[in-house]
Amino acid sequence: MSAIPLRRRDDAVSRWVCFRLGAQLYGLPILQVQELLGNAAIEPVPGTTNQVCGVINLRGNVVTVLDLRVCLGLSPGPDSAESRIVVVEHGTESVGLRVDGVAEVRKVIDGAIRPSPNVGSASSGGTVRGVYLRDGEMLTLLDPDAVVNGAQCLSER
Numbered sequence: 001m002s003a004i005p006l007r008r009r010d011d012a013v014s015r016w017v018c019f020r021l022g023a024q025l026y027g028l029p030i031l032q033v034q035e036l037l038g039n040a041a042i043e044p045v046p047g048t049t050n051q052v053c054g055v056i057n058l059r060g061n062v063v064t065v066l067d068l069r070v071c072l073g074l075s076p077g078p079d080s081a082e083s084r085i086v087v088v089e090h091g092t093e094s095v096g097l098r099v100d101g102v103a104e105v106r107k108v109i110d111g112a113i114r115p116s117p118n119v120g121s122a123s124s125g126g127t128v129r130g131v132y133l134r135d136g137e138m139l140t141l142l143d144p145d146a147v148v149n150g151a152q153c154l155s156e157r
Contacts, residue, residue: 012110016141017086019099021069022077026099026140027106027132028086034094036102037085040065050076051151053098056085063087065096071151072127088144095148106139108132113141126150 016027017036042054042065053065065085069077077083082101087094116128127150129141 011112013107014110016106016108016139018103018106018139019084019086020101020103021072021074021099024140025103025137026068026142027108028088028097028142028144030105032088032144034087034089037087037096038083040085040096042085042098053096056096058087058094058096061094063094063096065098066148066151068097068099068147071097071147088148090145090148095144097144097147106134108139108141116140 015030017030017033018025018027020026037056037058040056040058042056044054045052045064048054051066051070053067055062055064057063067076068086069075077100079098080100083098084102085096085098086102087096113130113132115130117131127142127146129143132139132141
């Protein structure tokens with residue numbers, strides 16, 4: 001039986017939208033998530049890198065959709081019925097992040113977030129805010145601004 005951290009009155013709690021990329025569970029802060037989309041028609045954009053899936057029309061606004069797997073250095077996954085687009089706020093615009101499937105919204109005790117391990121790889125580029133362990137499951141918490149800033153949206157010319 002895993003120990004559940006006791007919550008003190010001064011422990012702040014944040015909420016995270018959790019989703020899967022392969023077998024791994026990730027989270028984005030709920031305050032930066034605008035909405036979750038399924039079955040959105042993604043139009044490809046010529047001249048972009050493999051990080052960019054394309055664009056979607058979201059109520060009259062053109063929103064760029066990034067493949068979050070590729071942005072995090074993972075191999076591209078298949079588009080399936082469980083795939084979703086998590087639309088996040090990035091400055092004054094919206095950006096979509098394609099994920100393999102959405103799990104749930106979780107409350108996280110901020111004081112129990114552990115720093116991400118430094119394994120000598122620069123591939124995360126600050127995209128990971130930390131990790132949270134609960135019931136033996138690891139939740140990797142992402143910084144959506146760092147993910148979008150690190151994406152190479154246009155190919156080099």
